[in-house]
Amino acid sequence: MAPSDLEQEPVVARELFGDRIELARAYTSALAEHGEERGLIGPLEVPRLWSRHILNSAVAAPLFPAAGRVGDVGSGAGLPGIVLAIARPDVQWILIEPMERRTVWLSEQVAALGLDNVVVERARAEEAGRWEGALDAVTARAVSALRTLIPWTAPLARDGGELILLKGQGAPAEIEAAAKVIRKHRLSDVRVQILGEGVVAEPTRVIRATVR
Numbered sequence: 001m002a003p004s005d006l007e008q009e010p011v012v013a014r015e016l017f018g019d020r021i022e023l024a025r026a027y028t029s030a031l032a033e034h035g036e037e038r039g040l041i042g043p044l045e046v047p048r049l050w051s052r053h054i055l056n057s058a059v060a061a062p063l064f065p066a067a068g069r070v071g072d073v074g075s076g077a078g079l080p081g082i083v084l085a086i087a088r089p090d091v092q093w094i095l096i097e098p099m100e101r102r103t104v105w106l107s108e109q110v111a112a113l114g115l116d117n118v119v120v121e122r123a124r125a126e127e128a129g130r131w132e133g134a135l136d137a138v139t140a141r142a143v144s145a146l147r148t149l150i151p152w153t154a155p156l157a158r159d160g161g162e163l164i165l166l167k168g169q170g171a172p173a174e175i176e177a178a179a180k181v182i183r184k185h186r187l188s189d190v191r192v193q194i195l196g197e198g199v200v201a202e203p204t205r206v207i208r209a210t211v212r
Contacts, residue, residue: 006032007050012199016058016087023086023113028054030109031077038105040077051201053079056166057141059196059204061087063164068136071096071156073125074143075106080166082109084139085118092117094131098124125152133158141166146207147178154185157211163187165207175207186212 006029017024032049035041045053057080064070064084068091072081075095085093095118097103103122110118121128138153138161146165153163167174171192175182182190187209195204 005046007047010050010055010200013050013055013058016055016061020086020089023115024054024058024083027078027082027086027109027113030112034105035077038101040102040105054083055196055200056202056204057083058087059200060084060139060164060166060206063137063193063195063206063208064088064091064139065136065162066090068092069094069134070137070139071125071128071131071135071153073138073140073149073153073156075120076102076142078106078109080139080141081118082106082113082115085110085115086113089115089117092119094119094121094135096121096123096125096128096131098122098127125156128156131156135161137162137164139164139166145177146171146174147181150178150181150185150187154187154211159212161211163207163209163211167192167205167207169205171205171207182209188212 014021032046036043071094073096075081075097081095095106103120106120132155135156138156190209193206197203
């Protein structure tokens, strides 16, 4: 799809991104123009790109620790990693993605947007050894079921660090299904938090947990 098919920017976008809104617009336009042809988003996503993807990621920005170091596992098109790096320039973001064509895209966007708070790491999460136990928080969006995602993300977080995982409406059921894995990886305070109610068209559900 061409950028002309791009959903009109919701008014709340300026509130969420503040003086970084132009960077958010540039990234969204680039994803609308090139995302489908490069296998980053599906053919039906451009007309709902702002509401379903950009703002869905951006509402989670306040959850991350100031001056922290955060990993985005399976960063893909940069959702949520690039969006969060725009919204939170005070945080260092490590975008962990195994597919070369996606890391090329991510690196292009980091350069084009001048995001000096981003490192792109081509690796599977379980192979990103240099970050093991080193991150203040780990996030992921639309990567896998929680019981699969925990073994990929929890080892990257430091003791006392946090998992902040963007999920869908089935988040409570995912927690229930992952009970054994949650115990194995010594996660505590596991809960669902709903973000953006009354602010964005589609609220974001986040599973949060502390790593011990």
